[in-house]
Amino acid sequence: MRGLTFALVGFGTVGRAVARLVLSTHATLHLTHIFNRDVERKRVDWVPGDVQWTADIDDVLTSPADAIVEVIGGLEPAGAWVTRALEAGKAVVTANKQLLAHHGSDLLRLAAARNRALRFEAAVCGGLPVVRAIGEGLAGDRLGRIAGVLNGTSNYILTRMESAGIGLDEALQEAQELGYAEADPTDDLDGHDARAKLCVLSRIGLQQAITPDQVACATIRGVTSHDFATARRLGCTIRQVAEAEQDVNARVVRCRVGPALVPLDSAFSRVVGTQNVLQVTGEFSGETAMKGLGAGGDATAVAVVSDLLAVAEDRGAGPAARYAAVDAPLATTDRLPGPWFLRFTIRDRVGVVADVAHVLAVHAIDIEAVHHEPAGTSAGIPLAITIAPCDPHMLERALVEIALLDFHVGPPLAVPIMR
């Protein structure tokens, strides 16, 4: 393996961690440029003097560097620069999940055409090597299902609600103070971050080029600490789960990001704090699960540097052509057959359970259990109902009818129960 020269495009948390890791451990990787807007304020003294600092991307793109590491994030200008780098014959290593989720097909096709690598281990699950494991290690199999806890921020919040019995707002504030959540936590809480990762994993695992607009997201904002107590009585807890499953007969991909009840003895329940977990099901390889640090500068830097080593060891496009040559799914749906957990926040009056049960019965939906403790506050009493697997269309209609009943004092919650 001869040495590889590369430029860092972006010198934030991940960029700095990459530079530190390379300089301390990897003698075959040679950092030539550090690009950042307003680069002077980024300058540090521990980078060798021969590294060129620049705020002009052309310095990087016209340099002889073998590869660029794109860690600025966002769709543009990242997309344009990755394109120009590939066109200039450079390999690209990126941590940019949104870019891959939105423009993966075009960029991977370009990489394959130029016979240059476009690697993105860092775009999904930080230091947990899921791209290598799923996209290469299990490449020989046909995977039917991918499900995971892919967003460390949401998971930190939910596991804090679970362990400390606090509300979502309090857990969110804690996460923000610790630097795990941003000032605007929308992308994490509402599932957009996990959705982008799910799109990337669907491409490399299911051979389905799902785009973010094809994946429905449900926010975790409606989950209360009382929901955790109810879930526990059902032998479950609550996680933000991202899942995609091929239904070959119906020619549809069932996919969704949002809160789900997961069994206490499952890998999903045991993922705590900012960990990630991923489970895949293969026709020949069965169930495979991976767990590890899904975020953080150091863990993500490991993924970037591992990709740089792969580029150094294979100067071609690697799996880019295979990743590019996947189909867009005919259709997607977030309608899962269940079972489901429903929770209504009600004003207590005689007959509420009977009313709800009636609507469900009319739609041929089987109730498995009802949890109703008339120990509520003025903010309302939770009424929790678990239902057996059912026709998702019927459930949707039933929920609309139930919403029209007169007892609601807060928004309802409907989340799937994972097997």
Place this chain on the structure above:
Amino acid sequence: MRGLTFALVGFGTVGRAVARLVLSTHATLHLTHIFNRDVERKRVDWVPGDVQWTADIDDVLTSPADAIVEVIGGLEPAGAWVTRALEAGKAVVTANKQLLAHHGSDLLRLAAARNRALRFEAAVCGGLPVVRAIGEGLAGDRLGRIAGVLNGTSNYILTRMESAGIGLDEALQEAQELGYAEADPTDDLDGHDARAKLCVLSRIGLQQAITPDQVACATIRGVTSHDFATARRLGCTIRQVAEAEQDVNARVVRCRVGPALVPLDSAFSRVVGTQNVLQVTGEFSGETAMKGLGAGGDATAVAVVSDLLAVAEDRGAGPAARYAAVDAPLATTDRLPGPWFLRFTIRDRVGVVADVAHVLAVHAIDIEAVHHEPAGTSAGIPLAITIAPCDPHMLERALVEIALLDFHVGPPLAVPIMR
């Protein structure tokens, strides 16, 4: 990616599964030859007519096939044929853990020198893509520790003893009837199979070229169903664990394969039947765990075919040079500081506990708990003692002294307790 031609060397369970998987799913991989001794009895009708069946390895090695898949196992003639294939400019995909464990450095150096791949995902943990994940996905990190349940046969036996309360002999017979264990189960029970896998993982994960003779193995044959009951009272169960840990200060690799007490809430306890689990600890990526099907023709075939796809996508040596350029460790030791679980099978008399406690105290070894139920049979009464972390040399001496005491009616058991 242009198509890749390959020959199958060996048409047993894995070889047949590879052929089936390739023929049914992978249009870019072209099977050209099937080699087997006495090939006629192996012939099947579902292989296309243009595939050449042969019992002469020279037909394969002098053919224009791009790659060979070596699934005959054993050190020779597999080693000679892999060498000749690489020298003939062919890539090699192998499932042969013993070959890699014993001759990995030489073969990988040859592959790197000829700029041809030598890939071996199938050699460790069947369908669980640990080689890709550890050797490539975490290549950027410095890993300090690897520990896993790597032998499905032992794990089937131990988890059956645990769940059914049966003895080892009965569980072994069951495993043999189900085809999970061979007529001679020595390699599985005594740790030789897991040891070879640990050697391969140490090379690609710890950058330590440990050979099998440097890893001490303890058999699981001494574990009784009563030991499982005692372990459970300690919040543990028993697994065959393979582990290797760098001690950078002492410049030694601590490594061992053998039974260990593992906490009931750990990933090790949750690996059941023929599953495998692997945990690695990285300086930057933290703890990463993987679990999946570690054996079986289909799962192993996925690993082989994934490697063939990698060869098709990178006609060079891939990571072979990096894997070849690792050091042999200065020293290895199986002396783990503990804690430890000791079990003696005793003839009950007054003072046994006092005698054992005295010997341990003299060697500065702290007892944490004593489990002694005088409800034994004529075969003896188990006396179980857990001890705190201690100087492994002192423990060794204490065990020699205790062995000289007069109450033993069966062999003792001493196994480490995993954190």
